[in-house]
Amino acid sequence: xxxxxxxxxxxxxxxxxxxxxxxxxxxxxxxxxxxxxxxxxxxxxxxxxxxxxxxxxxxxxxxxxxxxxxxxxxxxxxxxxxxxxxxxxxxxxxxxxxxxxxxxxxxxxxxxxxxxxxxxxxxxxxxxxxxxxxxxxxxxxxxxxxxxxxxxxxxxxxxxxxxxxxxxxxxxxxxxxxxxxxxxxxxxxxxxxxxxxxxxxx
Numbered sequence: 521x522x523x524x525x526x527x528x529x530x531x532x533x534x535x536x537x538x539x540x541x542x543x544x545x546x547x548x549x550x551x552x553x554x555x556x557x558x559x560x561x562x563x564x565x566x567x568x569x570x571x572x573x574x575x576x577x578x579x580x581x582x583x584x585x586x587x588x589x590x591x592x593x594x595x596x597x598x599x600x601x602x603x604x605x606x607x608x609x610x611x612x613x614x615x616x617x618x619x620x621x622x623x624x625x626x627x628x629x630x631x632x633x634x635x636x637x638x639x640x641x642x643x644x645x646x647x648x649x650x651x652x653x654x655x656x657x658x659x660x661x662x663x664x665x666x667x668x669x670x671x672x673x674x675x676x677x678x679x680x681x682x683x684x685x686x687x688x689x690x691x692x693x694x695x696x697x698x699x700x701x702x703x704x705x706x707x708x709x710x711x712x713x714x715x716x717x718x719x720x721x722x
Contacts, residue, residue: 521553524580531562587661589685593700594649601665606658630669634682642717
């Protein structure tokens with residue numbers, strides 16, 4: 521079994537993105553499954569082509585994308601991606617769409633097809649706070665959730681995909697006035713737990 525796990529490059533003026541830093545530190549094998557790690561640009565136009573290229577190259581059984589959600593206090597496993605790009609800040613290419621559809625003739629939303637509650641349970645077993653989230657925002661993270669699910673539905677049937685949001689790292693919130701954070705080590709353990717749940721659910 522192969523899992524493609526993706527993280528984003530830094531955006532919004534941050535010098536680091538904990539999502540790709542955590543993904544890089546995942547073991548190469550978890551529960552016998554090969555873990556393929558991929559950095560994705562925080563860009564509307566390039567994010568999905570980069571992921572699709574990796575799908576074509578590696579033919580993973582499942583795709584788990586990880587993104588930073590500054591301000592959240594726990595690991596949040598996303599339930600749904602919406603067919604809308606509505607960016608409060610420009611992405612890393614300077615694009616800032618307002619109320620645009622991701623796929624012109626696509627459905628309004630896709631639910632992820634990973635075991636989201638089992639993933640939360642496995643993360644919590646490690647003593648790490650986690651919950652299901654019903655909104656992934658309308659920035660590039662949501663673009664990826666919806667876009668990857670659309671790719672699966674239209675071109676790569678049988679594959680499964682989903683998304684996890686993670687908090688800031690402590691060093692990112694030093695000057696952010698009480699903003700919650702989580703250590704990189706804890707984030708890595710949470711992602712391992714989520715992947716374990718995904719594999720055992722196959």
